[in-house]
């Protein structure tokens with residue numbers, strides 16, 4: 001193999017040297033999460049994926065690193081800037097999308113909803129314990145009849161005295177069966193409202209969905225509400241209408257934009273390594289033009305995704321990010337990552353379908369990531385609406 005010319009960056013996973021654009025704090029946050037992922041996630045995640053189990057043993061370690069609700073201020077949260085939070089997601093998803101999904105749902109969906117729309121009492125009661133990983137949250141928005149159209153919500157909330165009575169069901173809820181607290185969205189006579197439903201509330205139940213080929217190391221559940229009574233003090237007072245849950249989703253999508261770069265990096269690294277070492281027709285696989293073009297294409301997709309993520313993070317830090325900008329980045333980066341993962345899987349030949357290699361696990365996971373938090377089509381339509389002013393939904 002010819003040596004890489006000295007004028008080229010040494011790190012193919014950071015081809016434009018974006019590490020140099022990060023602050024010391026951002027670099028430190030990334031390095032500490034990377035260490036956890038290398039030492040504690042990667043060695044065991046394959047078995048969790050095969051057994052369909054979530055690595056709960058890692059929750060205290062994630063909490064100790066401050067990654068739960070990392071971008072929130074106060075209440076025991078780390079108050080990190082958006083790029084630091086994004087880099088946390090990137091490193092976690094380099095291990096497995098299940099870890100990033102857990103952190104997204106805990107921090108960007110459940111904790112964010114309470115932080116942004118909750119009462120002072122609700123914040124003080126739940127957020128410190130959620131940041132410490134002692135209370136696990138889930139976010140119940142999607143329903144069986146169609147996640148892309150949440151305005152068609154069928155779950156109802158009816159006032160009864162000083163309480164609310166909830167009825168309905170939710171589908172595909174991350175963390176559902178392991179959650180102590182559910183941020184649940186329901187339709188009342190006054191419009192869509194958010195409620196905090198604690199585990200064990202009579203009539204509330206969660207069933208784990210175990211028939212998945214994707215995100216197998218993440219818990220996904222269906223939720224059922226049968227005459228569930230919650231007090232008025234468990235309603236999120238600041239949440240009125242669908243805009244509230246959609247605002248939370250925008251936070252989580254931001255994490256995905258960075259996260260999927262990590263999954264793609266893991267697959268690219270595997271493809272680079274394999275193509276350098278695999279000997280076919282008397283030479284390394286990487287000596288073929290067709291292989292180099294594919295590797296170059298992976299590098300291009302990852303580099304473009306990294307640049308998009310970093311700029312999105314800087315815009316968010318400046319308070320100048322729009323939902324359509326998040327949509328474009330979620331769409332682009334998920335599409336790029338899944339293409340890299342699928343191509344890396346193919347480039348590894350038969351070994352590519354083995355659990356010993358990471359691309360197939362990431363490719364399968366990314367089938368969920370490209371679907372949840374708004375499918376690719378929904379983000380294309382959101383961007384189309386922003387460009388034309390016409391809703392085509």
Ligand SMILES: Cc1cc2nc3c(=O)[nH]c(=O)nc-3n(C[C@H](O)[C@H](O)[C@H](O)COP(=O)(O)OP(=O)(O)OC[C@H]3O[C@@H](n4cnc5c(N)ncnc54)[C@H](O)[C@@H]3O)c2cc1C
Pocket residue numbers: 105139140141142143144145146147148149171172173174175215220368371372373374375376377378392393
């Ligand atoms: C592993 C996993 C975890 C999840 N975790 C959560 C969670 O924690 N909380 C939560 O609330 N939800 C969660 N979801 C749900 C997720 O957000 C939804 O699956 C997603 O929004 C899509 O909804 P749907 O599955 O009902 O598909 P549908 O809405 O039925 O969409 C089906 C297809 O139709 C397309 N489509 C829809 N509308 C249009 C249109 N107007 N024009 C053209 N095409 C269209 C879609 O792009 C898609 O391809 C999770 C999903 C998965 C798979």
